[in-house]
Amino acid sequence: MPDFTVRTAEQLPALLKGFRKQAGLTQAAAALRLGITQQTLSAMERNAGKVGVDRLLHLLSILGVELVLRQAGESPAPSASSAIW
Secondary structure, eight states: OOOOOOOSGGGHHHHHHHHHHHTTOOHHHHHHHHTSOHHHHHHHHHOGGGSOHHHHHHHHHHTTOOOBOOOTTOOOOSOSSOOBO
8 A cells, every 4th residue: 555644633544444454364363463443443533633642553563554653745755665644
């Protein structure tokens, strides 16, 4: 997947769902690895703005996604597979 710049919480649900599907995980499988119920993961995917940072970072790790922070306007590092949030 290419890099993504996320500026609002409203952008996260579609990305989280897309990364989960790309990883080949159902909500139930991802939830099990995260230690939560499928219903809780579903709620996270619908309203990612309410997710705690620790839980979001853990989910991203499970999905094989990196969180990269950079100053606005800077060019992304020449990494081919990381996601820019």
